[in-house]
Amino acid sequence: MVTDVEAATPALCRLQLGSELRQLRLTAGLKGAQVVKRLIWSPSKLTRLETGENSAVDTADVMALCEIYGADPETRARLQGYAAVTRTKKDWWLSPEYRPVIRPGFKAYLDLEATASSAQTYQSEFVPGLLQTEAYVHALYQPNPGLSAEGIDRLVAIRTTRQEVLSRPKSPLKFTAIINESVLRRQVGEPSVMRDQLAHIVAVMEARPNVRVQVVPFRAGVHAGMSGSFFVLQFPERTALKPMVYMENLTDAVVKRSDSDVERYTDAFSELQALAPGPQESLSMIKEASKEH
Incomplete structure (x- = not known):
């Protein structure tokens, strides 16, 4: 408590x-x-x-x-x-400035992320939000006809403000991300956007011991993350909050709290960690992919 x-x-x-x-x-x-x-x-x-x-x-x-x-x-x-x-x-994400572009499901995730002591995520399609650059976020949302330029700017501000959990003075979030190799290869925006984005991941990995990134290469074949991206969040012991799982898609977002669901996704993440090369080899893969853009 x-x-x-x-x-x-x-x-x-x-x-x-x-x-x-x-x-x-x-x-x-x-x-x-x-x-x-x-x-x-x-x-x-x-x-x-x-x-x-x-x-x-x-x-x-x-x-x-x-x-x-x-x-x-x-x-x-x-x-x-x-x-x-x-x-x-x-909380900052409940301000009138951000409320119009935050869906209820994502608001629930922001509650969890801000409170968590550690977050583990598998991402199959794009760079995790906590590691995204402003230009990358702009490029992600640019094709969306339902968003105004002002709306996109607000989403960029939300992304960059969220990233402060990685550097908070007391107990920065322990963040472990496993990404599919396709995230490195898929061009989002101009080639320069991808080069800067991948360089940013490298810089964060090298500067912050609380951040770990691994890449699942194409050669790994079938793996536990092929059903989609997910987050597993754990909380400080003093809160007595149990671990939770968060997932989202185009129209919905789900927080799973049952012990069986959390165990299943925790096991899947452990399998992915064992399958993916370690941080140093993954770092080399990211640097190599950057040269190709």
């Missing part, structure tokens, strides 16, 4: 609050349907509270749940503190 609630980020408070509320319900032996019936809530309201999806949480809702679950005074005070933080502070 979080001991210094006032210093915690709103994202952490939302996630921690949801996790503790769910555990209280399970300990009380209650199903979600029983709870919402007693409070005359919609099922989705309780689900959103327990998964930390609400940007701001009403302290009255938290107290109503604590009453049903028989929470002790200390727990009630802590949970009320979490809720208060979500109402008095805002």
Whole structure:
């Protein structure tokens, strides 16, 4: 659990609050349907509270749940503190400037990324967001007719601001990325954009010990990541948050929390790590690919 609630980020408070509320319900032996019936809530309201999806949480809702679950005074005070933080502070990605271009599913991912202690990702089609250059992001979104120039600029700003988790003063995110060789070969934008992008990956790898990149070469054949890209996120022990998996596509984004799903994707990532050459050989592959653009 979080001991210094006032210093915690709103994202952490939302996630921690949801996790503790769910555990209280399970300990009380209650199903979600029983709870919402007693409070005359919609099922989705309780689900959103327990998964930390609400940007701001009403302290009255938290107290109503604590009453049903028989929470002790200390727990009630802590949970009320979490809720208060979500109402008095805002994470940067919830500002009016960014809200129009952030889908709900991606907002959920930003909550997780900002709170996580480590993130592992397999990417089959493009450079992971935490390693993208501004020019690469522009080139990725340029063909999208539904985005204005202003919208693309906002997405670029979101990408670059996200990358600060790699250099935060306290406990920078431990980031491990495995990318398909096609990511290196596919030209996004002008050749100069790709050269600069690959050089940026090399620079980050060499400068930051908390960042590790491996490349799955074409010669590796069939592998565990062929069903699509994914993230596995783990959190600081003090939060008691379990690891989660995040995936997205053109129309949707999914956060998977069940132990079986997380184990399956964690195993898949371990298989990919074992299959891909180590960081030094992968670094050579990235440098070689840069010369070809």
